[in-house]
Amino acid sequence: MQLAAKYNPADVEDKWYAYWQKHRLFHSEPDEREPYTIVIPPPNVTGVLHMGHMLNNTIQDVLVRRARMLGKNACWVPGTDHASIATEAKVVAKLKAEGVDKAGLTREQFLAHAWEWKEKHGGIILEQLKKLGASCDWERTRFTMEPALSDAVTRAFVHFYNKGWIYRGVRMVNWDPVGRTAVSDEEVIHREQQATLYYIRYYIGDGSGAYLTIATTRPETIMADTAVAVNPNDERHKHLHGKKVLIPLIGKEIPVIADDYVATDFGTGCLKVTPAHDINDYEIGLRHRLPVVDILDDDGKLNEKAQILVGEDRFAAREKIARMLANAGHLEKTESYANQVGFSERTSAVIEPRLSLQWFLKMKDMAEPALQYVMNDEIKLIPDKFRNTYRHWMERVCDWCISRQLWWGQRIPAWYLPNGDVVVAATEDEALLAAQKTNPALTKTDLKQDDDVVDTWFSSWLWPVSVFDPQAIGNPGHTPNADLQYYYPTNDLITAPEILFFWVARMIMAGHEFMGAAPFRNVYLTGIVRDKQGQKMSKSLGNSPDPLMLIARYGADGVRMGMLLTSPAGNDLPFDESLCEQGRNFCNKIWNAFRLIKGWQAGAHAAQPAHAAQAVTWFRNALHKTIADINDDFDKYRLSEALMKVYKLFWDDFCAWYLELIKPHAGQAVDEVTRSATLSFFDMLLRILHPFMPFISEELWQQLSARNDGESLMTQRLPAAGGFDEINISNFEMTKNAITAVRTIRQNKNIPMKEPLELYVKGDFDPALFPLMQKMANLSAVYPHAQQAGQPGASFLLGTTDFFIPLGNLLNAYEELKKLRDDLAYQQKFVAAITQKLSNAKFVQNAPAQVVALERKKQADGEARIKAIEDKLLIVNG
């Protein structure tokens, strides 16, 4: 069969993925082998694949496939996250587009729409991962809101409630007025914004015309002011302590209070105190027992307590009130001011600090052991610079607001009784039983369940446990099932640093709480995929290529390589399509090397030529050395470097040197010894390539020789690092340099490759390697001694070995002489520098013996080279 000159990924990718699935090669069951486990960071169920997923999942697949080929029982558990707020926002938007308002729906109606949406869009992303070649155990696919996992979340809630760590209280929380829900501190992103600082006059209520001026960026909240505060030590305002001022526009009287919090060197030294809409003001309010006036509704519009601008959005109100204040003569001035504003991670709405009744989980007691796992290296963060960041956060962790005013998610298992009491239980029946202990007359209709759901992360922090055995959460006395016992703790977690606290830290806490053990051993933190301008690639910026389009264009293997080429752990990946192009080109190189080998006839009786025997010996050594190097890279999670070594091994060592060496001249056959050695090398190379480039390696492995149905490269063993001969490798290295030097002379002197040359070698060089040079540099003869005096030609030095090519009339004698003299001058300078170093008594005394010996050898070698050049100058000069 004639193979095309170019590799066409589309011909093979779907075929092999289907084959792997058909033979259940991704599936894992506990057995006597050592497990290797990864749980996928579950993507949003209705999400689509973006470049971050591509990077993240390529890394996971490389690690999983490699572990599998190392003989481990590899299990990569896939799944999706219900992504409470993100999904609910999408469903709300979709309904809105259809003219349906969420407020007009019952919870049940809304959830019906949400599930419909999930069924329609859910899992698309998992299908996309298959295009990438992800070897997930799809039979184990989980969803964070499937019944068993939701029940585990509920039990976790009950568990912590009974432990006294979950409590309900009124606190200032981060309110997302678009999502109309509370969000946790970690879901707030602070960004600097150019704002306006308004200087507003508050007149003293005595009609004297005296006033003080406050500076604020939020004039629309003045109606919620319940005091104006000044620093007690601020001389400027001491006379005002205890006086009353009037809120402009509404004329409400509020006290002037003294509090240390107020800075004297900022603004005017007077602070409006708005306990309902600012966390600091809230705390001042608590200290001074100020009333709380909340003038904002949950959607960020002013309510009737504001008295004016009722129903206006907070930002519209800000502009309007500024004009009203100016018209009323209360606006002293405005100035531009850069301040930090919090935005919602999910909806991008400006976060509103808001007082509300929420559920919280105490973190202190969980943070401590979770910190220890990382500090004592039971869990390794890769790269380890994240240890500091992790510690910093864990040491100052605050209680976690876990309730969300949403419907899509696990509903909080708390029921309120008619008398206002609350019972927390895993089910309604259990809640009723508990309630009846105090009042036997109660029935189910008396119980009213909390409307809120829990934060998404309150479900995903259970993921490494619940994907295997959801019953292991919150069931005292439960014996972990076989899966959990076998696969937990998992080995590696591959995720983005952005969710180190959201998710990774909390998984460690949950793992410790429910399993008494860390959920994973290593956390590999990927970087952010950026475009050429350094911007994060995102759908909203429109600078992200469509991953499936990339796969169509460059092949999955090409894209995988593109993702891995320049992304060491923790580093951002400056993505460029040319990286995928390089991957595609590499695939083509592999393909063509195969075409060459495949074309050789078996059973040729020719004797193995000397150069081929040398080549086989050398490549075996080079291969084993590289395998050892790659193993070392993987031990250190240096995937980019491992890939680069594979790339060079295949392209440079195997194709450019080995194949070129053993390649017969046109029409000649390859001897059988060399041919079978080459096939065996190629087989090993495919194994090494497979974790990185699963499709092309499988395709070629299948073509390499007849395979049984169900056989696959992905379940073969990686070649183990064998011993190798360093001397042979370095001798070959020198041979390569000699060949390159001869080729350079050809190029410089315009001597075509077809024209054979002679070579004289004087000095340390193994004559056994002469045939290699003859083949690769087209040398008719190599003589193991110096040329005759007076011969015109070109020469070069490698180490202390002198090489000479007679060129007859091709030579430009003047040029050659100049080159030798330049060389001589350089060597003399070099030796002079070393001689000076060696004449420094302190150096000879203090430096280790081998360093001094090395310098001595450099000196001797340099002197030998000088001697050789001088000799040659004599010869050239005749």
Next chain:
RNA sequence: GGGAGCUUAGCUCAGCUGGUUUAGAGCACCUGCCUUACAAGCAGGGGGUCAUAGGUUCGAACCCUAUAGCUCCCACCA
């Protein structure tokens, strides 16, 4: 404001315990080649004051100090 990290070739990065002749790689670039596996290729080549300035040391890309620039994380100054 606090903390962490970075700065090595045009770009992206290695350089691990201070000493391996004159600091490496991939890509890009330049030159010559369609040589029967591959032009998505082959052969050859050029390119760096290791951010700057001091210091320690026999010896510094590497250790210390300062300066400049960049990045990330955390944080309630209106």
